[in-house]
Amino acid sequence: MYTEMFAQMKKQLGQLDKWLGTAGEYAKAKSFDPNVFVGLRLAPDQFPLARQVQICCDSAKLAALFLTGKPEEPKSDTEQTLEELQARVRSIIALLEGISPQDLDGAATRVVSQPRWKGEWMTGADYFVQHAVPNFYFHLTTAYAILRHNGVSVGKRDFLGAQTKRPPAN
């Protein structure tokens, strides 16, 4: 199921790219600076939109690298505009497009760890199911919620994107 789940993450990032575009159009129509959105948050002690998008991107990226055994890439969180956030999202879509089903062979049993875990580790399966997927959707939905709360016209269909429905059997 890893291949399908990463394809879904890629689709969801494509939707996020669209919501950010819709936010920019909304700002333009209402004549305010679209980059105001970048600093908006739902609570004073919660991360703003920029950080939500960055962590959403990192969740997908780290899952892809950890589960395929590729080295972690250096990153910087410097985005200050909607367009820069869109570029970040698109860079992760491109990264996910480079992952083949073969790359994911053995994903479930890989040893996943991070320096701050002080030697503790998770199996690839546990990391993916218990951390990567919930964390990805948490930050994706929070980014959506910040936009939705602030007037951007996005709905559930924009969240889910297209689904693979099959025609009726005759």
Add this chain to the structure above:
Amino acid sequence: MYTEMFAQMKKQLGQLDKWLGTAGEYAKAKSFDPNVFVGLRLAPDQFPLARQVQICCDSAKLAALFLTGKPEEPKSDTEQTLEELQARVRSIIALLEGISPQDLDGAATRVVSQPRWKGEWMTGADYFVQHAVPNFYFHLTTAYAILRHNGVSVGKRDFLGAQTKRPPAN
């Protein structure tokens, strides 16, 4: 991975149960009616907390029934208090506890459809990855966001819950 993903949904519903409890304690400490939370929303044209919790529950329940080939159960959305919402959440946890790995044999290739799809259908795998999981996390995170936005002290650790970290190898 279905067994692990449903176990994770069960864990996430347990976390949701706790957030609702924390919301009730917060209301008590601030001397307001805890059931005010039930009607709060992030945007005037978005569903309030009660409906977010109900749909989150339904997403998990329908996925479990569709993917195990069990008949859909009648439901009613009548909850008006935090405690009633907690009872709803716990009923879904109980339902998920009744699903065995054997029940999920062949989940990926089941035919999933609903009356409003007019004969169209999805494979169990597509339904789970493209609809059930994103929809579940969407409503779970939106419920969390409504509470967080309104002052309830919940954080990322409360969202994710405990994770299966393994001890360092010696």
